[in-house]
Amino acid sequence: GENVEQHPSTLSVQEGDSAVIKCTYSDSASNYFPWYKQELGKGPQLIIDIRSNVGEKKDQRIAVTLNKTAKHFSLHITETQPEDSAVYFCAASHSDYGQNFVFGPGTRLSVLP
Amino acid sequence: GAGVSQTPSNKVTEKGKYVELRCDPISGHTALYWYRQSLGQGPEFLIYFQGTGAADDSGLPNDRFFAVRPEGSVSTLKIQRTERGDSAVYLCASSLNPGSSYNEQFFGPGTRLTVL
Numbered sequence: 001g002e003n004v005e006q007h008p009s010t011l012s013v014q015e016g017d018s019a020v021i022k023c024t025y026s027d028s029a030s031n032y033f034p035w036y037k038q039e040l041g042k043g044p045q046l047i048i049d050i051r052s053n054v055g056e057k058k059d060q061r062i063a064v065t066l067n068k069t070a071k072h073f074s075l076h077i078t079e080t081q082p083e084d085s086a087v088y089f090c091a092a093s094h095s096d097y098g099q100n101f102v103f104g105p106g107t108r109l110s111v112l113p
Numbered sequence: 114g115a116g117v118s119q120t121p122s123n124k125v126t127e128k129g130k131y132v133e134l135r136c137d138p139i140s141g142h143t144a145l146y147w148y149r150q151s152l153g154q155g156p157e158f159l160i161y162f163q164g165t166g167a168a169d170d171s172g173l174p175n176d177r178f179f180a181v182r183p184e185g186s187v188s189t190l191k192i193q194r195t196e197r198g199d200s201a202v203y204l205c206a207s208s209l210n211p212g213s214s215y216n217e218q219f220f221g222p223g224t225r226l227t228v229l
Contacts, residue, residue, distance in 0.1 A: 043206075043220035043223050045220070100158035105153075
């Protein structure tokens, strides 16, 4: 089955700096890769996603890149703000089959003012 | 509009007891998922419903865990003979049309289960 690894487990950056979180997956059939942000005591919220027919996607300060050959994808947050502090999870799935997500273990991001 | 809701938000029970956790998905969403999240880890898949039927229950850890969705909307996750290792946050998610190429899952706030 699918296995998703995520690095780093914790990340501290100064406000205004960029943050990068990297994930690798094992199943080459996975074709949908969402990123979720989870704040304390809340459920995960989708912040950006990418499908395997696209190499990069941007949404304001957030971008995701995908390398299908290497089976890895990354989240980039620019101009970080204190409200970006949260736990971020990457996931992989076969969207065509409506199957479950396999999540990475998470990255705790702290943005220091 | 209303998001995914889960009740109760917190449940404390004693080892060996039976518990039920409820999920109300977003109206019109045909797919419903249950995940379990242990402290410091990512959500782990338990079961996926398409309509009333369980399309994939491969994540249920053992036969103490069971889930139903009798009318294709609300779902209940049932845990028998609870053990301390069952303590976790149980998350529910729903999606509109999992058979399409767009499969965003919307998560509820979770139920924190503590087994003493």
